[in-house]
Amino acid sequence: MAKLILLRHGQSLWNLENRFTGWVDVPLTPQGEQEAIEAGEKIKAAGIHIDKAFTSVLDRAKQTLRLCLHAAGQTSVPTEESEALNERHYGDLQGLNKAETAAKFGEEQVKLWRRSYSVRPPGGESLADTAARALPYFYDKILPEVKAGKNVLVSAHGNSLRAIVMKLDNLSEEQVIDLNIPNGVPIVYEIDSEGRPISKTEL
Numbered sequence: 001m002a003k004l005i006l007l008r009h010g011q012s013l014w015n016l017e018n019r020f021t022g023w024v025d026v027p028l029t030p031q032g033e034q035e036a037i038e039a040g041e042k043i044k045a046a047g048i049h050i051d052k053a054f055t056s057v058l059d060r061a062k063q064t065l066r067l068c069l070h071a072a073g074q075t076s077v078p079t080e081e082s083e084a085l086n087e088r089h090y091g092d093l094q095g096l097n098k099a100e101t102a103a104k105f106g107e108e109q110v111k112l113w114r115r116s117y118s119v120r121p122p123g124g125e126s127l128a129d130t131a132a133r134a135l136p137y138f139y140d141k142i143l144p145e146v147k148a149g150k151n152v153l154v155s156a157h158g159n160s161l162r163a164i165v166m167k168l169d170n171l172s173e174e175q176v177i178d179l180n181i182p183n184g185v186p187i188v189y190e191i192d193s194e195g196r197p198i199s200k201t202e203l
Protein backbone atom coordinates (compact mmCIF):
# COMPACT_ATOMS: atom_id res chain seq x y z
CA MET A 1 0.00 0.00 0.00
CA ALA A 2 1.29 3.48 -0.83
CA LYS A 3 2.70 5.67 1.91
CA LEU A 4 2.13 9.33 2.64
CA ILE A 5 4.90 10.73 4.85
CA LEU A 6 4.29 14.07 6.54
CA LEU A 7 7.37 15.82 7.88
CA ARG A 8 7.46 19.08 9.80
CA HIS A 9 10.76 20.92 9.22
CA GLY A 10 13.54 20.58 11.78
CA GLN A 11 14.04 23.21 14.49
CA SER A 12 14.28 26.69 12.95
CA LEU A 13 16.12 29.69 14.36
CA TRP A 14 12.85 31.23 15.54
CA ASN A 15 11.61 27.94 17.02
CA LEU A 16 14.78 28.12 19.11
CA GLU A 17 14.23 31.80 19.95
CA ASN A 18 10.52 31.14 20.69
CA ARG A 19 9.29 33.72 18.17
CA PHE A 20 6.14 33.61 16.02
CA THR A 21 7.43 32.73 12.56
CA GLY A 22 4.63 32.28 10.00
CA TRP A 23 5.83 33.26 6.53
CA VAL A 24 9.15 34.78 7.66
CA ASP A 25 11.92 32.81 5.94
CA VAL A 26 14.21 31.76 8.78
CA PRO A 27 16.83 28.99 8.43
CA LEU A 28 17.22 25.74 10.32
CA THR A 29 19.48 25.64 13.37
CA PRO A 30 22.28 23.03 13.49
CA GLN A 31 19.90 20.92 15.63
CA GLY A 32 17.20 21.35 12.97
CA GLU A 33 19.62 20.18 10.28
CA GLN A 34 20.44 17.14 12.38
CA GLU A 35 16.72 16.38 12.86
CA ALA A 36 16.20 16.51 9.09
CA ILE A 37 19.14 14.13 8.54
CA GLU A 38 17.81 11.73 11.17
CA ALA A 39 14.39 11.79 9.51
CA GLY A 40 16.05 10.68 6.26
CA GLU A 41 18.01 7.96 8.04
CA LYS A 42 14.77 6.64 9.54
CA ILE A 43 13.07 6.59 6.13
CA LYS A 44 16.06 4.70 4.74
CA ALA A 45 16.07 2.24 7.67
CA ALA A 46 12.35 1.64 7.11
CA GLY A 47 13.15 0.71 3.49
CA ILE A 48 10.80 3.36 2.08
CA HIS A 49 11.47 4.51 -1.47
CA ILE A 50 10.11 8.02 -2.06
CA ASP A 51 8.55 8.48 -5.52
CA LYS A 52 7.48 12.10 -5.22
CA ALA A 53 8.01 15.01 -2.83
CA PHE A 54 6.19 18.22 -2.03
CA THR A 55 7.39 21.20 -0.01
CA SER A 56 6.29 24.69 0.92
CA VAL A 57 8.25 27.57 -0.62
CA LEU A 58 9.86 28.44 2.73
CA ASP A 59 13.56 27.68 3.20
CA ARG A 60 13.20 25.69 6.42
CA ALA A 61 10.92 23.16 4.68
CA LYS A 62 13.02 23.05 1.50
CA GLN A 63 16.24 22.63 3.54
CA THR A 64 14.61 19.86 5.58
CA LEU A 65 13.50 18.04 2.43
CA ARG A 66 16.93 18.30 0.83
CA LEU A 67 18.81 17.06 3.93
CA CYS A 68 16.25 14.30 4.55
CA LEU A 69 16.34 12.94 0.98
CA HIS A 70 20.15 13.13 0.93
CA ALA A 71 20.35 11.14 4.17
CA ALA A 72 17.84 8.65 2.77
CA GLY A 73 20.12 8.20 -0.26
CA GLN A 74 17.39 9.44 -2.59
CA THR A 75 18.54 12.66 -4.24
CA SER A 76 16.68 12.66 -7.54
CA VAL A 77 13.08 12.62 -6.34
CA PRO A 78 10.70 14.77 -8.45
CA THR A 79 9.61 17.65 -6.24
CA GLU A 80 6.90 20.30 -6.38
CA GLU A 81 6.75 23.36 -4.18
CA SER A 82 3.77 25.50 -3.33
CA GLU A 83 2.82 28.40 -1.07
CA ALA A 84 -0.31 26.41 -0.28
CA LEU A 85 1.83 24.32 2.10
CA ASN A 86 3.35 27.36 3.84
CA GLU A 87 3.02 27.87 7.57
CA ARG A 88 -0.08 29.75 8.79
CA HIS A 89 0.53 33.48 8.21
CA TYR A 90 0.90 34.89 11.71
CA GLY A 91 0.16 38.50 10.72
CA ASP A 92 1.13 41.12 13.31
CA LEU A 93 2.54 38.45 15.63
CA GLN A 94 5.36 37.47 13.25
CA GLY A 95 8.71 38.15 14.92
CA LEU A 96 7.27 38.60 18.43
CA ASN A 97 8.43 36.41 21.30
CA LYS A 98 5.71 33.90 22.27
CA ALA A 99 6.29 34.15 26.04
CA GLU A 100 6.30 37.97 25.97
CA THR A 101 3.12 37.95 23.87
CA ALA A 102 1.44 35.61 26.39
CA ALA A 103 2.51 37.90 29.25
CA LYS A 104 1.00 40.89 27.40
CA PHE A 105 -2.27 39.41 26.07
CA GLY A 106 -2.76 36.47 28.47
CA GLU A 107 -2.08 32.73 28.09
CA GLU A 108 -5.68 31.95 27.08
CA GLN A 109 -5.79 34.49 24.24
CA VAL A 110 -2.44 33.35 22.89
CA LYS A 111 -3.51 29.69 23.07
CA LEU A 112 -6.62 30.59 21.02
CA TRP A 113 -4.45 32.36 18.43
CA ARG A 114 -2.02 29.43 18.31
CA ARG A 115 -4.20 26.33 18.56
CA SER A 116 -7.89 27.07 17.98
CA TYR A 117 -9.47 26.21 14.65
CA SER A 118 -11.20 29.46 13.80
CA VAL A 119 -9.71 32.34 15.83
CA ARG A 120 -7.45 34.57 13.68
CA PRO A 121 -4.30 36.10 15.14
CA PRO A 122 -4.37 39.88 14.37
CA GLY A 123 -3.71 40.39 10.64
CA GLY A 124 -3.05 36.68 10.14
CA GLU A 125 -4.63 33.33 9.25
CA SER A 126 -6.65 31.05 11.51
CA LEU A 127 -6.14 27.30 11.16
CA ALA A 128 -9.39 27.30 9.16
CA ASP A 129 -7.88 29.86 6.74
CA THR A 130 -4.72 27.75 6.47
CA ALA A 131 -6.82 24.64 5.80
CA ALA A 132 -8.77 26.52 3.11
CA ARG A 133 -5.61 26.81 0.98
CA ALA A 134 -3.64 23.73 2.12
CA LEU A 135 -6.45 21.17 1.73
CA PRO A 136 -7.42 21.93 -1.90
CA TYR A 137 -3.73 21.52 -2.79
CA PHE A 138 -3.57 18.30 -0.76
CA TYR A 139 -6.65 16.82 -2.46
CA ASP A 140 -5.84 18.08 -5.99
CA LYS A 141 -2.08 17.50 -6.16
CA ILE A 142 -0.81 15.28 -3.35
CA LEU A 143 -3.45 12.64 -2.61
CA PRO A 144 -3.95 11.62 -6.28
CA GLU A 145 -0.26 10.63 -6.42
CA VAL A 146 -0.67 8.45 -3.33
CA LYS A 147 -3.89 6.92 -4.66
CA ALA A 148 -1.95 6.07 -7.82
CA GLY A 149 0.42 3.99 -5.67
CA LYS A 150 3.32 6.41 -5.16
CA ASN A 151 5.12 6.93 -1.86
CA VAL A 152 4.93 10.67 -1.24
CA LEU A 153 6.91 12.84 1.18
CA VAL A 154 5.49 16.23 2.23
CA SER A 155 7.86 18.67 3.95
CA ALA A 156 5.86 21.46 5.55
CA HIS A 157 4.93 23.21 8.80
CA GLY A 158 3.24 22.83 12.15
CA ASN A 159 -0.06 24.37 11.10
CA SER A 160 -0.30 23.42 7.41
CA LEU A 161 0.28 19.83 8.58
CA ARG A 162 -2.24 20.21 11.43
CA ALA A 163 -4.83 21.07 8.76
CA ILE A 164 -3.99 17.90 6.80
CA VAL A 165 -3.78 15.61 9.86
CA MET A 166 -7.09 17.01 11.15
CA LYS A 167 -8.75 15.73 7.97
CA LEU A 168 -6.91 12.39 7.76
CA ASP A 169 -7.57 11.61 11.44
CA ASN A 170 -11.10 13.01 11.32
CA LEU A 171 -10.50 15.33 14.29
CA SER A 172 -13.10 17.80 15.54
CA GLU A 173 -12.40 21.52 16.04
CA GLU A 174 -12.09 20.76 19.78
CA GLN A 175 -9.72 17.83 19.28
CA VAL A 176 -7.40 19.79 16.98
CA ILE A 177 -6.57 22.20 19.83
CA ASP A 178 -4.41 19.47 21.38
CA LEU A 179 -2.75 18.42 18.13
CA ASN A 180 0.93 19.37 17.94
CA ILE A 181 3.19 18.19 15.13
CA PRO A 182 6.78 17.58 16.33
CA ASN A 183 9.78 18.91 14.38
CA GLY A 184 11.60 16.39 12.20
CA VAL A 185 9.50 13.30 12.95
CA PRO A 186 8.24 11.45 9.84
CA ILE A 187 4.53 10.61 10.24
CA VAL A 188 3.75 7.69 7.94
CA TYR A 189 0.22 6.96 6.72
CA GLU A 190 -0.65 3.93 4.64
CA ILE A 191 -3.32 5.04 2.19
CA ASP A 192 -5.56 2.79 0.11
CA SER A 193 -6.46 3.34 -3.54
CA GLU A 194 -9.61 5.22 -2.48
CA GLY A 195 -7.47 7.69 -0.54
CA ARG A 196 -8.49 6.35 2.87
CA PRO A 197 -5.88 6.21 5.66
CA ILE A 198 -5.42 2.61 6.82
CA SER A 199 -2.65 3.08 9.39
CA LYS A 200 -0.54 5.81 10.98
CA THR A 201 2.90 5.45 12.57
CA GLU A 202 5.68 7.82 13.58
CA LEU A 203 9.25 6.82 12.66
Ligand SMILES: O=C(O)[C@@H](CO)OP(=O)(O)O
Nearest residue numbers: 019020021022087114158
Ligand atom coordinates in the same frame (compact mmCIF):
# COMPACT_ATOMS: atom_id res chain seq x y z
O1 LIG B 1 5.63 30.35 14.88
C1 LIG B 1 5.05 29.65 14.02
O2 LIG B 1 4.96 29.96 12.83
C2 LIG B 1 4.37 28.36 14.47
C3 LIG B 1 5.26 27.16 14.31
O3 LIG B 1 6.49 27.30 14.92
O4 LIG B 1 4.05 28.53 15.82
P1 LIG B 1 2.89 27.78 16.62
O5 LIG B 1 3.59 26.86 17.58
O6 LIG B 1 2.17 28.87 17.32
O7 LIG B 1 2.03 27.03 15.68
